Amino acid sequence: ISDALLTVTASDNGMSLTGYVARPYVARNNRNCEIFFVNGHGVNDRILEKAVETAYKPFLMQHRFPFVFLLLALDPGMVDLNVHPRKTEVKFSMGTTVYDFVESAVERRLRDTEHLNVVELAPEKKPEYKPEKEAPEPFETVRSAAVFSPELMKTGTIPQSREISQSLEIPQNRKTPDIPVVRETPDAEVPGESISEARQLDLFEEKLIEPSKRPQFRIVGCVFDTYWIIEYNDRMLMIDQHAAHEKVMYEDFVKSYKEKKVVSQYIDPPVMITLDARQEMVIERHIGAFESLGFEIEKFEKNDYVLRAIPSGFMKLEERDIFTGLLDEMSDTVSDTDEISVIHDRLAQMSCKAAVKGGDRLSLMEAEELLTRLLSLDNPYNxxxxxxxxxxxTEKDLEKFFKRIV
Incomplete structure (x- = not known):
């Protein structure tokens, strides 16, 4: 696991954060590997968990959790360590400040690192035959050790074997991380294995995905009307056109939203929508958010509203569904943070539905444009x-797979 760890060091407003965060491919199915210390005390805290998971969100699939080990130091007046008798829970006096600090530090560290998956083609290798060694039954081993033990001769008690006694020394109430087992060397081969394995580029390797290197990328072709093959020096990339287009659309819209430059697309004719009392309360409470996203809606009469414009770029989608879907999700928000989270989630769904699909045939010119836009993103990997x-x-892996080199 050590090869996958990235160091984190940050400080701001009297707070400091140090420790390690793992590359996204080490993600787990639960939060057991999210380990936090606050002023030297090991804690379980929802604010810290939420901050870290938000930072990892662009890099992980749903229901996957990061591997982190972080130490947060801050002024004792900013945290109450006496919430729980065992000091495993804390209460921050400025929870939003702590959240923003931790989320920003982890996100910045992840974005400064390349996360391109490298597929290693492991050639099939027959396992070596090893004859089984004859060994006494465990009962016989323990009995013989006990019969001839000097301790038995003196005290009359049967001593436990060292292995057994050690296995029983288990700390109580300890949170045991579900640590993945990884190979110490990337080129190691497992007998009998002939499948592809993914690893990720080392921290100190030269970055491949940069806009300045775009002229060196050559599109070779497309397979299954979905995956584009790209040649770059001694490497071959395969790009999923749907995932790539979805990412480009999402990042473009998020950038426009943050810079308040969202372009609206007017609907002709406008769409009439009837809302219930609950939906009317939601639209009144979040009308500013809808307008900032490019929606233009006005009340017609009673509970009828006219939808005149939607965000540009999503004209492939049903206008009514775009609006009502966001409206329903906004109904559960209780804070500005919740509102922003809902907006980003909804933008991701809209981008997914509006993006080119696997099986859609793109021209070479369209693929060239998609590749150029993808390479310009801060995080083009997911x-x-x-x-x-x-x-x-890599060329070397392909040559090894075809046994051109051994």
Missing amino acids: CPHGRPTMVEF
Whole structure:
């Protein structure tokens, strides 16, 4: 696991954060590997968990959790360590400040690192035959050790074997991380294995995905009307056109939203929508958010509203569904943070539905444009839902697979 760890060091407003965060491919199925210390005390805290998971969100699929080990130090007046008798829970006096600090530090560290999946083609290798060694039954081993033990001769008690006694020394109430088992060397081969394995580029390797290197990428072709093959020096990339287009659309819209430059597309004719009392309360409470996203809606009469415009770029989708879907999700928000989270989630869904699909045939010119836009992103490696947009094969791995080299 050590090869996958990235160091984190940050400080701001009297707070400091140090420790390690793992690359996204080490993600687990639960939160057991989210380990936090606050002023030297091991804690379980929802604010810290939420901050870290939000930072990892662009890199992980749903229901996957990161591997982190973080130490947060801050002024004792900013945290109450006496919430729980065992000091395993804390209460921050400025929870939003702590959340923003931790989320920003982890996100910045992840974005500064390349996360391109490299596929290693492991050639099939027959396992070596090893004859089984004859060994006494465990009962016989324990009995013989007990019969001839000096301790038995002196005290009359049967000593436990060292292995048994050690296995019983288990700390109580300890949270045991579900640590993945990884190979110490990337080139190691497992007998009998002939499948592809993914690893990720080392921290100190030269970054491949940069806009300045775009002229060196050559599109070779497309397979299954979905995956584009790209040649770059001694490497071959495969790009999923749907995931790539979804990522480009999402990032473009998020950038426009943050810069308040969202372009609206007017509907001709406008769409009439009837809302119930609950939906009317939601639209009144969040009308500013809808307008900032490019929606233009006005009340007609009673509980009827006229939808005149939607965000540009999503004209493939049903206008009514775009609006009512966001409206329903907004109904559960209780804070500005919840509102922003809902907006980002909804943008991801809209981008997924509006993006080109697997099986749709793109022209070479369209593929060239998509590749250029993808390489210009800060995080081009994963779609908004965490799926990889591209994987890499090296020339050396291909030659090993075809046994051109051994």
